[in-house]
Amino acid sequence: MKQTVVLKVDSQKPDIEKVQIAADILRKGGLVAFPTETVYGLGVDALNPKAVSALFKAKKRPMDNPPIIHVENINDIYRIAEKIPPKAVKLIKEFWPGPLTLVFKRSKTIPDVTVAGLDTVAVRMPQHAVALALIRESHCPVAAPSANLAGKPSPTSAQHVFDDLNGRIHAILDAGPTHIGVESTVLDLSVDPPLVLRPGGTPLEALRNVLSSVKVHPFVVAEKDLPIGTTRSPGMKHKHYAPKAQVIVVEGAVWAVMATIKSLITAYWLQDKRVGVLATGETAWAYEADVVKSLGSRRDVDAMAVNLFRLLREFDEENVDVIIAESVPAEGLGLAVMNRLRKASGYNIVKVG
Numbered sequence: 254m255k256q257t258v259v260l261k262v263d264s265q266k267p268d269i270e271k272v273q274i275a276a277d278i279l280r281k282g283g284l285v286a287f288p289t290e291t292v293y294g295l296g297v298d299a300l301n302p303k304a305v306s307a308l309f310k311a312k313k314r315p316m317d318n319p320p321i322i323h324v325e326n327i328n329d330i331y332r333i334a335e336k337i338p339p340k341a342v343k344l345i346k347e348f349w350p351g352p353l354t355l356v357f358k359r360s361k362t363i364p365d366v367t368v369a370g371l372d373t374v375a376v377r378m379p380q381h382a383v384a385l386a387l388i389r390e391s392h393c394p395v396a397a398p399s400a401n402l403a404g405k406p407s408p409t410s411a412q413h414v415f416d417d418l419n420g421r422i423h424a425i426l427d428a429g430p431t432h433i434g435v436e437s438t439v440l441d442l443s444v445d446p447p448l449v450l451r452p453g454g455t456p457l458e459a460l461r462n463v464l465s466s467v468k469v470h471p472f473v474v475a476e477k478d479l480p481i482g483t484t485r486s487p488g489m490k491h492k493h494y495a496p497k498a499q500v501i502v503v504e505g506a507v508w509a510v511m512a513t514i515k516s517l518i519t520a521y522w523l524q525d526k527r528v529g530v531l532a533t534g535e536t537a538w539a540y541e542a543d544v545v546k547s548l549g550s551r552r553d554v555d556a557m558a559v560n561l562f563r564l565l566r567e568f569d570e571e572n573v574d575v576i577i578a579e580s581v582p583a584e585g586l587g588l589a590v591m592n593r594l595r596k597a598s599g600y601n602i603v604k605v606g
């Protein structure tokens with residue numbers, strides 16, 4: 254493929270002509286990256302098996318990890334999913350459009366490659382004017398994983414997409430940075446009670462307000478690698494963000510965490526390592542390291558979610574050998590932030606205090 258076309262659009266009122274150019278590419282089996290409220294997605298026509306294969310290739314994604322199908326109309330879920338339980342209707346009313354992906358039994362209309370041969374399908378309606386316009390204009394359900402190369406942090410800006418995928422995809426709709434910053438929550442409704450497979454943009458607390466019972470998969474709060482047999486979501490068994498640097502998460506009371514990080518910095522410096530610290534607004538001042546970055550205030554987990562993936566990419570550019578990260582409160586979007594940090598560390602977690 255040649256150069257990737259970047260189409261700049263307004264995030265609220267996108268230029269319909271540019272959206273139509275992108276929709277045309279999708280309809281013809283091409284690959285288009287687009288913004289959602291969570292992260293940028295890499296879209297293809299979910300009903301076109303050849304396009305879906307090209308999607309896996311462009312991302313270098315393992316073929317056994319299926320993408321999420323994006324719809325812009327509630328009726329579309331009945332085309333791709335079956336046995337939609339009454340609970341789903343309640344959840345959809347409350348959370349769609351928004352950062353909640355629901356897993357249903359699949360229908361036969363969806364090609365095998367799109368669901369990686371599973372008997373279920375993951376669906377969501379994004380809350381972003383550009384994403385919704387693109388799906389509407391393309392007249393097809395849009396299969397879209399996050400628009401990063403496999404193993405890189407999810408992209409929260411069009412520049413991140415360009416850095417990973419320039420020359421590998423046809424177009425990028427650029428509507429500026431995304432406003433949630435972590436991917437959608439994945440909730441499995443093919444089992445009862447519903448099971449959270451991935452924490453994300455819809456907080457667990459919000460799901461608990463709507464559902465009488467909801468379970469959380471052990472992987473979501475895992476503090477170590479769990480055996481492959483215990484996965485329910487293919488994404489769980491694949492290594493996610495794997496930076497050049499080694500990531501260490503230090504968890505515990507803030508003052509104990511700070512003291513431990515300071516001694517770890519000294520220990521790594523003695524080994525001639527270049528050390529980065531991923532701190533918070535309240536604590537960043539206290540560290541002397543090669544690179545110190547702040548996720549945001551500890552009282553604002555939403556802001557931390559917005560910054561997380563961008564900062565991890567920035568550390569990669571700084572060529573640090575080690576990234577030492579403070580734990581953050583696992584409430585609201587903090588649960589997703591902690592889940593991504595722990596995965597990025599390969600469960601290299603130091604518990605203190």
Ligand code: TXA
Nearest residue numbers: 291293294319320373374375398399436437486487488
């Ligand atoms: O916010 C998001 O969800 C973003 C934007 C672009 O919508 N998309 C995203 O897609 O994060 P992706 O492909 O990076 O993550 C999809 C997750 C993976 O963990 C995958 O294993 C899981 O959803 N998944 C897909 N189909 C599934 C299924 N049938 N059953 C269980 N998990 C499934």
Ligand code: MG
Nearest residue numbers: 398399400407
């Ligand atoms: Mg992803």
